Amino acid sequence: MKFCSQCAHPVEFDTPPDDYLPRHICPRCGTIHYQNPKLVVCSIPVWEADGEAKILLCKRAIEPRYGWWTLPGGFMENNETTVDAAQRETIEEAGARIEVVHRLFSLINLPRMHQVQLFYRARLLDLDFKPGMESLEVKLFAEAEIPWNEIAFSTVRHALQCFFADLAQLKRGGSFGFHSHDILEPHYDADKSDST
Incomplete structure (x- = not known):
């Protein structure tokens, strides 16, 4: 950040009084510009048929990780709930309509990426899905079919x-839980998938 969004004056990077972290501060108008983590929100779209749960995955048409599989998700916009x-x-990535079926399923902190990622379990409302602009392909996968690598x-x-572990517990009389996890290293490698 070089200029104040309030008055367009050049900002300074310093620790404000009564604070402990350096911030971008405008010396003219006094505005302190806080830079906070971004929220990334994803769904785990599930289609159940004949007692088998399948997950809708998207093959990415954008970098990073062009051609790799992911769940539908992205940055939260202003004026919307998670x-x-x-x-x-x-809808944007998979052309699919969902109903979120439960409270938040997973929260993953990525401090090095300045992100918090949220995952919701969701039920696909129908099988009318197609790749959006950011996807090359969208496809349903049973657990054994998921291209983990x-x-x-x-x-x-x-x-x-976590989803499939909870699903196995559910079949034995358990339930879906809430999962919180911290990933302190970058969450992908430019050449290969990591094992975290």
Whole structure:
């Protein structure tokens, strides 16, 4: 950041009085510009048929990780709830309509990426889906069919692993839980998928 968004004066990077972190401060109008983590909101769209749960994945048509599989998701916009964001991103990336079926399923902190990623379990309302502008392909996968070595991000892999572990618990009389996880290293490698 070089200029104040309030008065266009050049900003300085310094620690404000009564604070402990350096911030962009405007010496003219006194505005302190806080830079906070971004929220990334994803859905885990599920289609159940014949007692089998399948997950809708998108093959990315954009970098990073062009050609790798992911769950529908993206940055939350102003003036929407996190559930609204999950539904919007699923329509944008997979052309699919969903109903979020439960409270938040997973929260993953990525401090090095300045992100918090939220994952919601969702039910596909129908099988009318198609790739959006950011997807090359969208496809339903049973657990055994998921291309685990081609999953774009460790956050998505972690959410999927938690989903299928909870699904197995559900079949034994358990339930879906809430999962919180911290990933302190970058969540993808430029050349290969990581194992976190």
